[in-house]
Amino acid sequence: MTEPRVVLCVDDDPRVRELVRLILEPQGFRIVEADTGLASIQRLRETTIDMALIDLQLPDVMGYALAVFIRNMTQYQTIPIVALTGAYSAELIPWIAAAGFDTLLQKPFSVQALRAIVHQSLDVKRSEPARAVTDPAVELRYLRRLSREMAHDLWRYVEELNRKTVLLVQQAKVIEEIIIYTIHSIIRILETNEQYTAGHSQRVGAYAVMMGRRLGLTQEELRTLELGGTFHDLGKVGVDRCILRKPHTLTDEEWAEIRRHPALSYELLVEIPFLREVAQIAGDHHERYDGKGYPCGKKGDEIAISSHCVILADAFDAMTSHRSYRRALPLRHVVAEIERCTGTQFHPEVAEVWLRELYDRGEAILEVTHRQFPIGDVETDGRPG
Ligand SMILES: [Fe+2]
Ligand SMILES: [Fe+2]
Incomplete structure (x- = not known):
């Protein structure tokens, strides 16, 4: 039994495609339908066709362009291609010939007209490529x-x-x-x-951004820095809550448990592709400039400058918030502590720009930031922030 011959019918009007199917399928043809030029190209990838009927006015491309496309495919240089149009004019003839159409069938067409044009076109054996323009x-x-x-x-x-x-x-x-x-x-x-840390993360984000601005970071870098500062302690969600809330002195094991939180912050955030840099900042927030921090003991420029901002911002907020053994430290003590730890705990350049800010307007910075993100009232035990 011979394979049925395949006719590609391209028309955005489903009634036309259905009519072609109803007329040609009983004659032993298989009809492959498409409603746009792009859909046709997809069908041509999937199926080998013996003939094409193409509407000249398709929604996405002109039928002429589709004919040219098909004719440029090596295997379709000699197949019959018939133009379908509802707006016939004699002027169309040279255009359709130039595009590689063999002939034109006017819509609406009769059953006999379609059958005749399909049989005739397929019966004519062509030896030369169809596209031939004389003028x-x-x-x-x-x-x-x-x-x-x-x-x-x-x-x-x-x-x-x-x-x-x-x-x-x-x-x-x-x-x-x-x-x-x-x-x-x-x-x-x-x-x-954990009331003792109320507003801590947002204040750290805010202080870190102030430092970043003074260091000339770009808007995008500042946004990353703000998120790094705000999310730095996220890893505390994975730390035993009883230890976090324990009111008295911690054992060595309990300290070790709490010190897992920077690495946990990193692990949680690094899984989110657009937060990878934020993850790095959070993971490094208990490192130190001199390499004596944790979890990795990185030092100096092994730690990104934005991480150094968060390291200082975190310590600054810890000193300017209440602790169980003390109230928030006066600003002059905080300034002295930052000066003392510059080049050991803190990056010298970051510490320098922050100290300059504190000399100029330290009280105003604290007042505005504490008004925006109030510090907790409950005094605490000074475990790492
Ligand atoms: Fe922390
Ligand atoms: Fe913290």
Whole structure:
């Protein structure tokens, strides 16, 4: 039994495609349908066709362009291609010939007309490629018009692609904001449970950004720094809550448990692709400039400058908040402590810009930041912030 011959029918009107199917299938043809030029190209990848019926007015490309495309495929240089049009005019003839169509069938067509044109076209054995234009002037005019139309189509595709890209970027931004909001919520819950750290994360983020601005970081770097500062203690969600809330002195094992939190912050955040740099800052916030910090003992420039900002901001907030054995330290004591630890715990350049800020307007910085993110009333035991 011979394989049925395959006819590609390209028309955006489903009634036309159905009519072609109803007329030709009983005659032993298999009909492959497409409603656009792009859908046609997809069908041509999937199926080998023996003939094509193509509407001249498709929603995405001109039928002429599709005919040219098909004719440029080596295996389809000699197959019959019939143009379908509801707007026949004699002027179309040279254009359809130039595009590589064999003939034209006017819509609406009769059952007999379609059968006749399909049988006739398939019965004519062709030895030469179909595309043959006798008048070079017609071909030139045709090609110019075709290239204009194709350029127009291309421009439409580019616009559509840009529109969809903008939409995707917007959606990705929304998802990022939801993730950031969720982490903020986790930290707020954590700080609400541990009242002594109320507002700590946000104040650290705010101080770190002030330092970053003085160091000339870009807007994008400042945003990363703010998140790094705000999320630095996220890993405390993985630390035993009883230890976090323990009112008296901790054992060595308990300190070791608490000291896991920077590494846990890193592990939680690094899984989120757009927060990888934030993860690094959070993971390094208990490192020291002289390499005597934890968890890795990194030193100097092995630690990013933004991490050095958070290291200093974290210590600064710890000193300017209440502890169980003391009230918040007076600013002059804090300044003296930062001066003392410059080059050991703190990066000299970061400490220098922050000290200059504190000399100029330290009290105002504290007042504004504590008003925005109030410090907890409950005094605590000075475990690492
Ligand atoms: Fe910490
Ligand atoms: Fe902290």
